[in-house]
Structures are given as C-alpha cells and as structure tokens.
Amino acid sequence: MFRLIFAAFIILNGGALSAAPLRIEITQGVIEPMPFAVPVFIAETPNAVEVARNLTNVVRNDLTGTGLFREIPTSAHVSKITSFSSPVQFSDWQVINADALITGSVSVNNGGKLTVMFRVYDVFSQQELGSGLKFSGNANSWRRIAHKVADEVYSRITGETGYFDSRIVFVSETGGKAQRRKRLALMDYDGANVKYLTDSNSIVMAPRFSPKGDKVLYTSYASGFPQVQILNVGNVRSRPLINQAGTMTFAPRFSPNGNSVLYSLENGGNVDIYRMQLSNGAVKRLTRSPAIETAPSFSPDGKQIVFESDRSGSQQLYIMSADGGEARRISFGSGRYGTPVWSPRGDMIAFTKQSKGRFHIGVMRLDGSEERLLTASFLDEGPTWSPNGRVIVFSRSTQGRNGTSSLYSVDISGRNLKPLITPEGASDPSWSPLAR
Amino acid sequence: MKKLKNAILFTALVMLTACSNSGNPFGGNSNDTFFGNDMGDISNPTSPAYFQQAIGDRVFFAIDQSNLSPEAMDLLSSQATWLMTNGDYEIIVEGHADEQGTRDYNVALGARRANSVKEYLNSLGIAASRIQTVSYGKERPIEICSNESCYSVNRRAVTVLNNLGS
Incomplete structure (x- = not known):
C-alpha cells in the first residue's frame, strides 16, 4: 500500500477566498459548463515528463467528465506556463475565456517518490482560489494523485466534496444471454485499473461495498443456491455470510457503520428482510409478510431502511425503522418501483421504475415527492450513488438475441448521461466511498 | 416444434453427461444444478429421459405470476405419479423469470414459482424432504429474444432429477 501525503504550502500571492466569484452551484443543474485551462503540469525532473503529461490528462478528464466543466484545449492557449512559481499572466488566460486556470508541477525523486503541486486560479478576478497544495506518494500511484488533485479543484469550485478518488465494484459479463458468464470486478471510478475478484465458474450478482471500501458483499451460486458472500478486498477471499446449505439469501447491503448486514x-x-450483526452473527427478522420484501438499503444515519415490497400487489417502495415494524409506502406513481438506494446525503432515494414496458432510473424525496426520472430505456436498473450524492451509475441492458449489459452514469439532474467503458459487458455497479 | 426443442435439450444433457469433467454446454457453471446423471432411454418409462420428455420436466407461468395453470397441474400430476414409482430420485425445482424485472425481484419471483411446484407435488404425496427449490431469477433464460414468445418459455419451473443411487 502507498501513502498519500497531503500538505498545504505557503501562499505566494495571497488567496482572498471570500471574494472569489468562481463558483458552480450544482443544485441548479448546470447547462453551460465552466471553461477551464489546465496546461500540462511542469516536469521538474527529467524522469517526470511522461507522468506529468498522463497525470494532467486524468485531471482534465475527471473535470470534463462531470459535465460541469469544459476544457480549453492546449492548441487554443496563447501562452505557456514555464514555471510553477512565477506569477500568472492573467490576461493571457482572459483572452481565451478561461474562467479557471489550474497549474501544476510534478517531480520524481531517485527513490521513485512522486510529488505533485498545483494551484487553482480565478482568471477574471485575478486571484488564486484557495491555496497551493502538494500531494506525494509512490510513482505508481500517479492516477490516485491525479484524482486527488481533481477532487480538490472540484471541491473548491463547487463547494462540494469530489468523487474521483473512488472505485466501482461490478459484475463483469461475457457470453450470450442464455449462457452468460459472470465474475466480480473492481475498477477506478473512471474505468482504469480493472481487477477481477472472482472466477466465472458460478453466477455472481449485485456486489455492494462496505462503508470503508475494504469489504464487498455479493451473491454467488457457487453452492448451487444463491448465497450472500462477504469478500475481503485486500486478500480477495470470500466466505458465506450464512453457512446453511440449501437456503437462498441475496440482496445484501452493509449498514453505514459496517457492523451489520441486511439481506x-x-x-x-x-x-x-433480515439483519445480521457481524460481530456475533445474531440475526433479526425485520419483515413478516407473505409478500416479496427485498432490496433493502439503510439511511446514512443507520436508523431507517428503504426496501421494495409487492405487498400492495405490485413492487413499491417502503421505509421502516432499522429494527423493522410498521413500514410506510413512499412510491405512488404509476408503474412499479424497485432497487431503492438511500442517497449519501440522506435526502433522496434512487430507484428503478418500470412503466409501460420501459425501465427508468429515478430519484425521489423520502416522502415520494419530487419524483424525477433520469433515464429511459429497454432495461435500466440498479442505481448506485457517487460518494457525494451528485451522480448515479447504473446498468443498462439492450434487447434481443445479442443484447448485452453495460454501465452508465448520469447526474441527478438527468444531464450528462454517458457510458462507462469496461473491458467486457458489465452490470450491478456499486460505488465505493471516497478513498482516504 | 416443442418436440424438436426437447430433442435439442436432451442432446445437450447427454453432452453434459459425456463431458462432465470438462465444463458444461450451458456455459461452464459446473457448480450450478445441472446434474450429470445418465438420462437413460426414452423408451424406458423409469428413465430420466422419459420423465423429461414423455412426461415433461417444466411448467410455465403468466407474467409476474406464480400460481399454477390447469395445464401445469396436469403435468405435475404426471410428474408426481412418476416420482411415486421411482423412489430413488430426489428433485430440485428450478424457478426462473423472464428478463422483464429487476434482478433481486426476479430471484424472489423464481423462488415463488419453484415453491408453487414444490407445494403442489407435496400435496400429491411427494415428501417435502425429497424436494429442494432454487431460483435463478432472470439469470438463465432458455430463449433469448426480447418478446413474449421467448418470455413465455423463460417463465418456468423445471423439475430436475437427482438419482440418489448414482
């Protein structure tokens, strides 16, 4: 494992934070992305040229990928940044209409330690936004450092936590619909560094990250029956949550403190729906109805659970206490609602909706109000929230004999719908918390 | 058409038996519940081949339903009669759903379907201890088009024999 060192360094030209007008209010649904320029970070050592270029590209991609920012290409720049410490000629960036300018430097020492420094400028007010920051770590962790830089830039401009230094666990798929092979896979949020966690000898489905990102719950048919497994991401070892032959368990989810599991x-x-205390294996049954109760998800404070049930005659969403008991229905629109997931901010529920032969990913308030459908297709399902609650990733399957499944992301405003590139077909994504 | 389908399936199962050590033709899920028993000859009424093809190993369900149709009950009565006279077999009933539906819900729906079959067979005198159920949800369709002609075949519960003597 590597360690990232995070340090603020001395402000040279004074940052007047309060005066900065450079700001994106994400809540309003951004239509016009903010133009920014990121000249390639300066390589302070000869061996840093390539990593500086790669790292800069990851920062650019992170920012433009949000749909909130638009990069002004290097070919349009009228001047170069030749020294990280020299004062910025703001007029050179004003003429190309860059609202934000990000400069940086990269060095690699003889021990292979990578050091990255960067600054964010508000071009039109001619001020630095926040102060310069320095990250250092092992040279092979350059992608993580790039994501950390982008997270910091995102945070300074939007006022919200970023989500770039995070990962997604999902089901990687090959083969036709009738003989599909599935295995668990892990990747950076942007599709880099794909790693497989299981083989494809048995069907696997619906992995879910623990709140620290160190464990993954999933369902496997390795025993011949669907059975919830708990996987240690570090050593890639799994064990069944309940070792009881012939029982079917599925739809697992961690509690926000990671101490218990719903399934x-x-x-x-x-x-x-049941809840297991991981420390002692104690199990409590939370629902008692002849209907299907599944897909439970905790509120961020751990006090409530949203789940789906067909007790009314069709799949609908309900909220109950974390100890079970009376549940109140929250979905009342036309159609069926499933796979609810509580947002990290606690204020919304993401869900899959089936209506008139189409599938949608949507969000609603906790009382079912302000329902907003973000997508529509032959088959969209299984939303997962970005760590900051601003983006949703889900799986989309195409119809017919050659139908395949892949991952997509969309803003909670319904904008910026785009595919996530994976090496094979992909389904059932679960987004990790932001790494530390 | 149906006979042809059965014949193809039978061939596939024979292939499965033949190459049980080297993966299986359904996609290599060697741990899934496709038993590699000898199917025997369809002309022999005590053979699994006879059970599967002459009697029929599967029943079908309406959209989002798990109740048994009159046709399904007839077929399950024949299965029960066969199981009565062929006591060496335990069964696993595999419940399946079509692709219209979310993954978790379809696992639950397939379990309901498998259980409907189990309960009906049990009501006809087959001991519950001989019957296990498993749901594959929408994970293992037989037909892969995306319309009702395929969906109606995929919404099924399949009775799979497991010979205790073998």
Missing part, C-alpha cells in the same frame, strides 16, 4: 432470505417461497 433477503427465502423460506417456503416467501422472501423477507
């Missing part, structure tokens, strides 16, 4: 268990054709 569905089948008994006599009926599926209910």
Whole structure:
C-alpha cells in the first residue's frame, strides 16, 4: 500500500477566498459548463515528463467528465506556463475565456517518490482560489494523485466534496444471454485499473461495498443456491455470510457503520428482510409478510431502511425503522418501483421504475415527492450513488438475441448521461466511498 | 416444434453427461444444478429421459405470476405419479423469470414459482424432504429474444432429477 501525503504550502500571492466569484452551484443543474485551462503540469525532473503529461490528462478528464466543466484545449492557449512559481499572466488566460486556470508541477525523486503541486486560479478576478497544495506518494500511484488533485479543484469550485478518488465494484459479463458468464470486478471510478475478484465458474450478482471500501458483499451460486458472500478486498477471499446449505439469501447491503448486514432470505417461497450483526452473527427478522420484501438499503444515519415490497400487489417502495415494524409506502406513481438506494446525503432515494414496458432510473424525496426520472430505456436498473450524492451509475441492458449489459452514469439532474467503458459487458455497479 | 426443442435439450444433457469433467454446454457453471446423471432411454418409462420428455420436466407461468395453470397441474400430476414409482430420485425445482424485472425481484419471483411446484407435488404425496427449490431469477433464460414468445418459455419451473443411487 502507498501513502498519500497531503500538505498545504505557503501562499505566494495571497488567496482572498471570500471574494472569489468562481463558483458552480450544482443544485441548479448546470447547462453551460465552466471553461477551464489546465496546461500540462511542469516536469521538474527529467524522469517526470511522461507522468506529468498522463497525470494532467486524468485531471482534465475527471473535470470534463462531470459535465460541469469544459476544457480549453492546449492548441487554443496563447501562452505557456514555464514555471510553477512565477506569477500568472492573467490576461493571457482572459483572452481565451478561461474562467479557471489550474497549474501544476510534478517531480520524481531517485527513490521513485512522486510529488505533485498545483494551484487553482480565478482568471477574471485575478486571484488564486484557495491555496497551493502538494500531494506525494509512490510513482505508481500517479492516477490516485491525479484524482486527488481533481477532487480538490472540484471541491473548491463547487463547494462540494469530489468523487474521483473512488472505485466501482461490478459484475463483469461475457457470453450470450442464455449462457452468460459472470465474475466480480473492481475498477477506478473512471474505468482504469480493472481487477477481477472472482472466477466465472458460478453466477455472481449485485456486489455492494462496505462503508470503508475494504469489504464487498455479493451473491454467488457457487453452492448451487444463491448465497450472500462477504469478500475481503485486500486478500480477495470470500466466505458465506450464512453457512446453511440449501437456503437462498441475496440482496445484501452493509449498514453505514459496517457492523451489520441486511439481506433477503427465502423460506417456503416467501422472501423477507433480515439483519445480521457481524460481530456475533445474531440475526433479526425485520419483515413478516407473505409478500416479496427485498432490496433493502439503510439511511446514512443507520436508523431507517428503504426496501421494495409487492405487498400492495405490485413492487413499491417502503421505509421502516432499522429494527423493522410498521413500514410506510413512499412510491405512488404509476408503474412499479424497485432497487431503492438511500442517497449519501440522506435526502433522496434512487430507484428503478418500470412503466409501460420501459425501465427508468429515478430519484425521489423520502416522502415520494419530487419524483424525477433520469433515464429511459429497454432495461435500466440498479442505481448506485457517487460518494457525494451528485451522480448515479447504473446498468443498462439492450434487447434481443445479442443484447448485452453495460454501465452508465448520469447526474441527478438527468444531464450528462454517458457510458462507462469496461473491458467486457458489465452490470450491478456499486460505488465505493471516497478513498482516504 | 416443442418436440424438436426437447430433442435439442436432451442432446445437450447427454453432452453434459459425456463431458462432465470438462465444463458444461450451458456455459461452464459446473457448480450450478445441472446434474450429470445418465438420462437413460426414452423408451424406458423409469428413465430420466422419459420423465423429461414423455412426461415433461417444466411448467410455465403468466407474467409476474406464480400460481399454477390447469395445464401445469396436469403435468405435475404426471410428474408426481412418476416420482411415486421411482423412489430413488430426489428433485430440485428450478424457478426462473423472464428478463422483464429487476434482478433481486426476479430471484424472489423464481423462488415463488419453484415453491408453487414444490407445494403442489407435496400435496400429491411427494415428501417435502425429497424436494429442494432454487431460483435463478432472470439469470438463465432458455430463449433469448426480447418478446413474449421467448418470455413465455423463460417463465418456468423445471423439475430436475437427482438419482440418489448414482
């Protein structure tokens, strides 16, 4: 493992934070992206030329990928940054209409340690936004450092936490619909560094990250029956959550403190929701109805659970206490609602909606109000929230004999819908928390 | 058409038996519940081949339903009669859903379907201890087009024999 060192360094030209007008208010749904320039970070040592270029590109891609920013290409720049410490000629960046300018430097010492420094400028007020920052770490962690830089830039301009230094666990798929092979995979949020966590000898589905990102719950058919497994990401070892032959368990989810797990268990054709305390294996049954109760998800404070049930006659969303008991229905629109996931901010529920033969990913308030459908297709399902609650990733399957599944992301405003590139087909994404 | 389908399936199962050590033709999920038993000859009424093809190993369901149609009950009665006279077999009932639906819900729906079959067979005198159920949700369709002609075949519960003697 590597360690990232995070340090603020001395402000040379004074940052007047309060006066900065450079700001994107994400809540309003950004239509016109903010233009920015990121000249290639200066390589302070000869061996840093390539990593400086690569790292700069990751920062650019992170920012433009949000849909909130638009990069002004290097070919349009009228001047170069030749020294990280020299004062910036703001007029050179004003003429190309850059609202934000990000400059940086990269050095690699003889021990292979990578050091990156960067500054963010508000071009029109001619001020630095915040102060310069320095990250250092092992040279092979350059992607993570680039994501950290972009997270910091995002945070300074939007006032919100970023989400670039994060990962997605998902099901990687090959083969036709009737003989699809599935295995768990892990990647950076932007699709880099794909790593496979299981083989494809058995069907696997619906992995879910622990709140620290160190464990993954998923469902495997390795025993011949769907069975919830708990996987240690560090050593890539799995064990069954419940070792009881012939029972069916699925739809697992961690509690926000990581101490307990929700899951569905089948008994006599009926599926209910249970909660297990991981420390002692104690199990509590949370729902008791002859209907299907599944897809539970905790509120961020751990006090409530949103889940789906067909007790009304069709799949709908309900909220109950973390100890079970009475549940209140929150979905009342036309159609069916499933796979609810509580947002990290606690204020919204993302879900899959089926209506008139189409599938949608949507969000609603906790009382079911302000329902907003973000997507529509033959089959969209399984939303997962970005760590800052601003973006949703989900899986989309195409129809017909050659139908495949892939991952997409979309803003909670419904904008910036785009595919995530994966080496094979992909489904059932789960977004990690922001790494530390 | 149906006979042809059965014949193809039968061939596939024979292939499975033949190459049980080297993966299986359904996609290599060697741990999934496709048993590699000898199917025997369809002309022999005590053979699994007879059970599967002459009687029929599967029943179908309406959209989002798990109740048994009259046709399904007829077929399951024949399965029960066969199981009564062929006591060496335990069964696993595999419940399946079509692709219209979310993943978790379809696992639950397939479990309901498998359980409907289990309960009906049990009501006809087959001991519950001989019957296990498993749901594959929408993970293992038989037909892969995206319309009702395929969906109606995929919404199924399949009775899979497991010979205790073998």
